[in-house]
Amino acid sequence: MQEILVILAVSAACIFLALQFYTKFVRKDAKCEGCAVGKIQEK
Amino acid sequence: MKIALLGNPNTGKSSVFNLVTGLRQQVGNFPGVTVEKKTGTLQIEGNTYTLIDFPGTYSLYPRSKDEQVVYSVLSDNEAEDYPDLVIVVVDQSNLERNLFLFSQIYDLGLPTLMVLNMTDLAMRNGIAVDVDQLNTFFPSAQIVSTNARVGMGKERLMMAIADMANATLEKRNPIPLCPVDDVSCQEQEAEARYTFIKQIITASLSKVEKEKKASVSKLDRLFVHPVLGYIIFAAILFIVFQFIFAFAAVPMDFIDSGFAEFGNWLSDSLPTGVFSDLICQGIIPGIGGVLVFVPQIALLFFFISILEETGYLSRVVFIMDRLMRPLGLNGKSVVPLMSSVACAIPGVMATRTIADWKERMITILVAPLMSCSARIPVYTLLIALVIPKTTILGIFNVQGLVLFGLYSLGLVSALLVAALIKLIIKSRDKGFLMLELPSFKSPRWGNIGITVWEKVKVFILDAGKVILAISILLWALATYGPSESMRNNIAKAKNESKELNLTKEETNQRIASAKMESSYIGHLGHFIEPVIRPLGYDWKIGISLITSFAAREVFVGSLSTIYAVNETDDVNKRLIDKMRAERRADGTKVYTLAAGASLMVFYVFAMQCMATLAIVKRETNSWKWPLIQIGFMGALAYFGAMITFYTLS
């Protein structure tokens, strides 16, 4: 019983960290309101 | 219903925001940009409204990154945050300049509410506004007077909001904005607006002429004095850090030992088993490791927001600008660098106020060298471990001085690195300052309390979750290992103990160490040991170094986990006592002065924060800059620590 809980907790931690990594480093923002302005200014 | 809150900087916009929303606030980001978005809710007569706080600007046309969000949201009625109603906070003591932004927003055609703020200051300056007269120039707008700093006008403001929300206003035709890159169109607009505003001022403003309106306040004479100005700034910083160290120690000790006792009690009460072990040895120390430096974060933000609220911080920008420029920085870099003392993430985001690309880039690159609060637990633990608790000259706490020294080391290296980068990066155009120095005000404790509360909350929720997940993972890695090597090592330890005729307790100690050493994390620590041996570290420190690449504060949590797992006796000793007792195989202490100092230096320099890297990547929009950052900070850390170790041992 305790082993199952440990496996659940550890996998939850792994999934959470992987998700964090994905959202912070990989995912592209779907909407980017500042981008258009930024592009014009960088010209 | 969405309500946007806009206004010039230093008009008391955040006081107005706090006045109507109280503690019902949330901090997030505007979609796609990392500009901080504060939203709050207010309820009037059963209706709920969402108030969105926009960055303070002088015009709708942006001049720096954080101001772009105002233009992009208000110029696009499809935008997610496009408001149904706009509240513009107007500083009554400076009506002419404030009306510029107000008239721009009014012309967008949205229902607009003007909050005439700072009535007290205006009155003191002999300025009186004829509100009815003013209203004739903006017939569809409502005008409310408040003095948000002292909480005056809340009822009036709430009633006006409800009024405007319920009224069906006749649709005004918006006057189109100039394109964001058409400066001559914007200049023409500006001239036309000021001609219009002149008429308004003549009609609705009466000013009691004093002998001479402009004078330099006594405080300014002091704060920008050629010698005293810098001495005062240095003294303020020094006092702040001494206070943080002295005041935070008590609650930190309390939290630290509280969690140790709690873990102890829990391990007695829970049924034995691996999940109980996970709770007592992984989760509880993990949470404790996060909460333990809440007092310091709270104190640091408490002091920073006092400096900001009083208006002193902008004087610091003013006196530092000329000194920062040869280093490729801007006077405004002082604020990001100071914020980085709390956390590099808001620091990097605060660089958005720096309009010049090169000055901004350099500030971003060196900001993480400032010692952030995540390093505080590492510093405090190591200082308490290897630095004696004595005083010099009767008043200066040596531990406090070492802490001050570590912060100074971070600052000096940040400045030197900046000067170096300035020579490398090619600039596109000249930077500018153009900063308003707001009048001095006494701090409003309510506003400061809300700021501190918000920062602590974000820290506990954001950093805390990651740290907790990492400590669970760490516990698993420290508990399990390749089964064969685990079995062999335990058998070996048992045999050795039998041959040496050890007591039962000593045997258990040996077995526990053997387990730890043959766990996954033990293998990992041993794997990198050759690399870190020149710095004076053993494999256990190596483990903590690896894990703290996710976030520095994990260092302490990892050590807690490692030493807790390693424990055989029942007494849950405090981490520092365990570390003090830690011996190498040859019987010498692990945490000598040299090794401790070397670790401190390593933590001053190393770029060990995933969250900061992520922000730098987003802010610079490329992988190049965060990679450069890891590279040069890593090299500084490794060689700095090595030199320290050899000098002291």
Added chain:
Amino acid sequence: MSAKLSDLKNGNCATVTSIEDSSIRLKLMEMGLMPGREITVLFRAPLGDPIAIDVDGYILSLRLDEASMIQVEEHSFAFA
């Protein structure tokens, strides 16, 4: 007497006559600094740069090279 804003001494009063065409002109105008505006130089940072001026009741700080783009007509009187 015509001068650059950057050449004024502390306490001097002047009226802005023109601002050099540059990227900062619009920003100065938006902050209320435009031809016709009366300004007073209040104080300087310890190394003489930047300077702080009074613009219609608020204090604006400018770097010397920004101030040198602003032409002013100096008033004959000054206050200490």
